[in-house]
Amino acid sequence: xxxxxxxxxxxxxxxxxxxxxxIIDQIRIPTTLxxxxxxxVIAFFKQYDIKAMGIGSFGPIDINQESPTYGNITSTPKxxxxxxxxxxxxxxxxxxxxGFHTDVNVAALGEAALGAAKGLDSCLxxxxxxxxGAGAMIQGKLLQGLSHPEMGHILVRRHPNDPYQGKCPYHHxxxxxxxxxxxxxxxxGEKGENLVNKEEVWDLEGYYIAQALMxxxxxxxxxxxxxxxxxPHQQKVFxxxxxxxxxxxxxxxSLPKLSEYIVSPGLGDAAGITGALILANRTLKEx
Amino acid sequence: xxxxxxxxxxxxxxxxxxxxxxIIDQIRIPTTLxxxxxxxVIAFFKQYDIKAMGIGSFGPIDINQESPTYGNITSTPKxxxxxxxxxxxxxxxxxxxxGFHTDVNVAALGEAALGAAKGLDSCLxxxxxxxxGAGAMIQGKLLQGLSHPEMGHILVRRHPNDPYQGKCPYHHxxxxxxxxxxxxxxxxGEKGENLVNKEEVWDLEGYYIAQALMxxxxxxxxxxxxxxxxxPHQQKVFxxxxxxxxxxxxxxxSLPKLSEYIVSPGLGDAAGITGALILANRTLKEx
Numbered sequence: 001x002x003x004x005x006x007x008x009x010x011x012x013x014x015x016x017x018x019x020x021x022x023i024i025d026q027i028r029i030p031t032t033l034x035x036x037x038x039x040x041v042i043a044f045f046k047q048y049d050i051k052a053m054g055i056g057s058f059g060p061i062d063i064n065q066e067s068p069t070y071g072n073i074t075s076t077p078k079x080x081x082x083x084x085x086x087x088x089x090x091x092x093x094x095x096x097x098x099g100f101h102t103d104v105n106v107a108a109l110g111e112a113a114l115g116a117a118k119g120l121d122s123c124l125x126x127x128x129x130x131x132x133g134a135g136a137m138i139q140g141k142l143l144q145g146l147s148h149p150e151m152g153h154i155l156v157r158r159h160p161n162d163p164y165q166g167k168c169p170y171h172h173x174x175x176x177x178x179x180x181x182x183x184x185x186x187x188x189g190e191k192g193e194n195l196v197n198k199e200e201v202w203d204l205e206g207y208y209i210a211q212a213l214m215x216x217x218x219x220x221x222x223x224x225x226x227x228x229x230x231x232p233h234q235q236k237v238f239x240x241x242x243x244x245x246x247x248x249x250x251x252x253x254s255l256p257k258l259s260e261y262i263v264s265p266g267l268g269d270a271a272g273i274t275g276a277l278i279l280a281n282r283t284l285k286e287x
Numbered sequence: 288x289x290x291x292x293x294x295x296x297x298x299x300x301x302x303x304x305x306x307x308x309x310i311i312d313q314i315r316i317p318t319t320l321x322x323x324x325x326x327x328v329i330a331f332f333k334q335y336d337i338k339a340m341g342i343g344s345f346g347p348i349d350i351n352q353e354s355p356t357y358g359n360i361t362s363t364p365k366x367x368x369x370x371x372x373x374x375x376x377x378x379x380x381x382x383x384x385x386g387f388h389t390d391v392n393v394a395a396l397g398e399a400a401l402g403a404a405k406g407l408d409s410c411l412x413x414x415x416x417x418x419x420g421a422g423a424m425i426q427g428k429l430l431q432g433l434s435h436p437e438m439g440h441i442l443v444r445r446h447p448n449d450p451y452q453g454k455c456p457y458h459h460x461x462x463x464x465x466x467x468x469x470x471x472x473x474x475x476g477e478k479g480e481n482l483v484n485k486e487e488v489w490d491l492e493g494y495y496i497a498q499a500l501m502x503x504x505x506x507x508x509x510x511x512x513x514x515x516x517x518x519p520h521q522q523k524v525f526x527x528x529x530x531x532x533x534x535x536x537x538x539x540x541s542l543p544k545l546s547e548y549i550v551s552p553g554l555g556d557a558a559g560i561t562g563a564l565i566l567a568n569r570t571l572k573e574x
Contacts, residue, residue: 060540122432139428145409145508150540154502157444170537215441219506221432250457253347253437 004276054279056106099283104135110275115266127229206240291563341566343393386570391422397562402553414516493527
């Protein structure tokens with residue numbers, strides 16, 4: 001039996017399942033204070049005989065295995081979680097192999113194993129919701145280097161008719177600053193779910209996301225792009241992305257048909273937790 | 288003995304050397320018409336008993352080993368070279384293992400093996416000259432996916448005081464369109480080498496290159512960035528890059544001291560040809 005955790009800022013999804021990513025049991029635990037949340041996580045997994053664990057976490061996190069703070073959540077503004085040793089606190093309870101990556105990298109792994117990128121050794125997973133983040137699998141490996149990517153904060157060009165100053169506390173008008181869910185609400189004065197019929201909202205979303213995808217494509221050349229999160233539930237966003245991306249790219253690189261290349265998650269909301277089980281299995285094999 | 292080729296639009300550098308990247312003999316052959324150039328390349332290598340070959344080529348190229356056109360130079364405007372089967376024509380003469388990648392990916396490999404990123408499993412190599420291109424080694428592998436990266440054509444934000452429309456025939460004011468050597472000459476009316484004392488030239492170069500590096504860092508998180516090519520021979524470009532990158536990043540991610548993180552090639556102009564020998568050795572081992 002394998003364990004998987006999708007550790008988010010509002011909830012921890014915990015699951016046990018098999019090496020094929022099939023979920024046997026799962027639970028959602030609210031993210032309150034670390035000690036309280038972790039205690040419930042441990043109680044859930046203690047019911048089972050798990051051989052390895054995979055964890056996809058909100059960030060920023062330390063994924064450098066040589067670092068003394070490996071496995072920690074680092075500079076998050078979330079109360080109580082700054083510098084919290086997530087992996088360490090789980091290792092105290094379970095002396096088993098544990099894989100640890102960003103939530104979006106783990107979702108990319110899930111989609112590559114069983115979702116929209118099934119069978120591919122390369123895909124990019126981007127989520128556009130409360131924040132914007134992206135992870136990638138490249139040549140079969142989850143992308144990392146000096147640290148994990150922070151793709152949600154790349155620069156985009158502001159639309160000439162968009163006066164909104166941007167919501168990112170660091171960069172103001174980076175991608176996340178201009179195109180996240182809170183940026184939509186701040187710009188238009190209403191939540192996105194109340195703006196469904198306002199075409200210009202989704203057109204502008206596509207304008208910014210297309211720019212980001214162009215950068216990801218030119219830099220990473222992923223074999224498939226999976227667009228998850230709350231905002232792309234408005235399917236109009238996809239139409240707008242295809243339109244603007246075609247204009248931006250000018251056919252400079254040869255891409256598959258965009259409607260087959262940039263798609264919704266094959267696993268829906270289960271990409272992350274499924275990826276966590278797959279990561280557990282990978283970690284066990286490498287051990 | 289191993290063979291290496293750095294195949295460029297103006298010259299082919301060919302070398303024989305050992306598995307440590309030490310060059311024993313080398314030659315420069317002008318890039319004329321493919322048949323003529325390749326004949327001379329073959330004649331050079333025929334003098335030696337080579338076991339494997341590594342090739343870093345100008346592009347775009349087909350590096351997908353499953354493709355029927357693998358090993359070809361594809362849509363280049365260079366007369367005679369469009370769709371030229373580079374690897375195939377060398378395989379006809381030498382029935383040995385051959386590795387084939389972009390010139391910039393191979394330069395990244397050289398720098399990771401013996402240059403400024405020695406000992407690291409991750410680095411990015413960017414060249415700013417006649418064109419702008421970048422390659423990367425990520426977790427020990429040369430970056431590829433659907434195809435090879437085309438990092439020189441990413442979007443940047445135009446400087447508010449820069450009216451220059453840009454030189455890229457595809458995107459006009461992408462990075463290459465605004466910051467390549469020909470863009471400098473076109474914008475300022477003189478070649479860069481005659482503009483050494485014009486501070487604003489190099490300040491503006493840094494303004495654009497810093498934006499590109501920000502995108503590369505946020506997306507790839509390389510452990511070292513190596514900046515080669517003719518333009519950065521003006522050391523002022525580095526100073527400008529550090530200045531603008533600090534402003535852009537707002538310390539959002541933790542980076543090493545920039546003067547140690549973004550550096551000149553440790554191998555100078557030999558990064559590419561050295562990387563080609565290292566690639567030959569890797570290919571031989573995998574065979």
